[in-house]
Amino acid sequence: MVISNSLAIHGGPPVNPLGPPSWPPRDDDVQRAMAQLAQDGSWGRYHGPHVTELERRLADLHQVPHALTCSSGTIAVELALRGLKIGTGDEVILAGYDFSGNFRCIEAVGAVPVLVDIDPTNWCLDAQTIAEAVSPLTRAIVVSHLHGGSADMRTLSAVAAERGIRVVEDACQVPGAVVQGRPAGTWGDIGVLSFGGSKLLTAGRGGALVTRQEDLFQRIKIYCERGNDAFPLSEMQAAILVPQTARLAERNAIRETRVRQLLDETAHLEALSPVVLPAAGDRASYYKVAWRYDGTRSGDWSRAEFLAAMQAEGVAMDVGFRGFLRRSSRRCRQASTLEHAQNAVDQTILLHHPVLLEAAESISQITEALKKVLTFAAANPFAG
Ligand SMILES: Cc1ncc(COP(=O)(O)O)c(C=O)c1O
Known part of the structure; x- marks a missing residue:
């Protein structure tokens, strides 16, 4: 099935019609x-x-x-x-x-x-x-x-x-x-x-x-x-x-609160495995928030299709790095299996940070968008 970005196919208007907020802020x-x-x-x-x-x-x-x-x-x-x-x-x-x-x-x-x-x-x-x-x-x-x-x-x-x-x-x-x-x-x-x-x-x-x-x-x-x-x-x-x-610590604390909210609200979504939260006493700093996306749990949609649908909802999400697995052995030495690195290349989806300084409602809008796209995908599986 070819997924279009048209709003109709995802059922209704985009969840976040304002689109991604701008960066840097006008301080x-x-x-x-x-x-x-x-x-x-x-x-x-x-x-x-x-x-x-x-x-x-x-x-x-x-x-x-x-x-x-x-x-x-x-x-x-x-x-x-x-x-x-x-x-x-x-x-x-x-x-x-x-x-x-x-x-x-x-x-x-x-x-x-x-x-x-x-x-x-x-x-x-x-x-x-x-x-x-x-x-x-x-x-x-x-x-x-x-x-x-x-x-x-x-x-x-x-x-x-x-x-x-x-x-x-x-x-x-x-x-x-x-x-x-x-x-x-x-x-x-x-x-x-x-x-x-x-x-x-x-x-x-x-x-x-x-x-x-x-x-x-x-x-x-x-x-x-x-x-x-x-x-x-x-x-x-x-x-x-x-x-x-001077503002970094305060902003990092807001971003961390928003990420905790987002991971809490989305914990039941089986297609998404998020980055671990910081250990007690530590502080995270979120330039991106990462998940591994497993399309087999949401109608077999590819990562590209899933991300296109999320972007159509106005959420600033994208893929991660391309990794070094294809670099020639003349340029590097591979010292261990790179299974998890390969999975990260194939499965990573990243949320860009600016929205994490917005109000808690914006985070709930992202949750709604994730649910909406994953529910739609499950109901409209990839036919092969
Ligand atoms: C992990 C990491 N290291 C280094 C850099 C390079 O920083 P710059 O863009 O300032 O050269 C980046 C940029 O995104 C990065 O994510």
């Missing part, structure tokens, strides 16, 4: 920062107080002595690897399902990605796979907290430390999260943040590194210095990020 304090930049001309300077202030705030937020801003989360991962002196011939462990740029960053420094599986409940690198992936060439692990889930950093750090392996902790999707009692990004030797256009802290572009290690911090600074900063964040970007850092 007064961000607008004031922009007006101030225009007034005092600091937007046109190479160096000024805003980058310094942002780096101080990021260091405070992560309870570390050093934060360094840069031009993107992607370049931050590469700088982290360079700072750790990872290079030609080294191996770096990476989940088979992750942001594609992380694979490229490992290649960019001349190293070889070694792929391991993920934990299907949190979409993150499974710490239990590391031991079997390690070879004499293994020098580092790049581990990302994805889709509202968080990696088991306590186990991962212990295994890495035992073997003298360094850890780059990618917190691009989870600024302000608390993972196993520590700020996300501070379990590893170095943590990475993104300020890309859709991110929870945004300047359109931008990134940062956080670390406790003075020598690592200095090496990266020196690497960036080419007579001027080679990968800088501008004063303008920093000025609009500063007020956002």
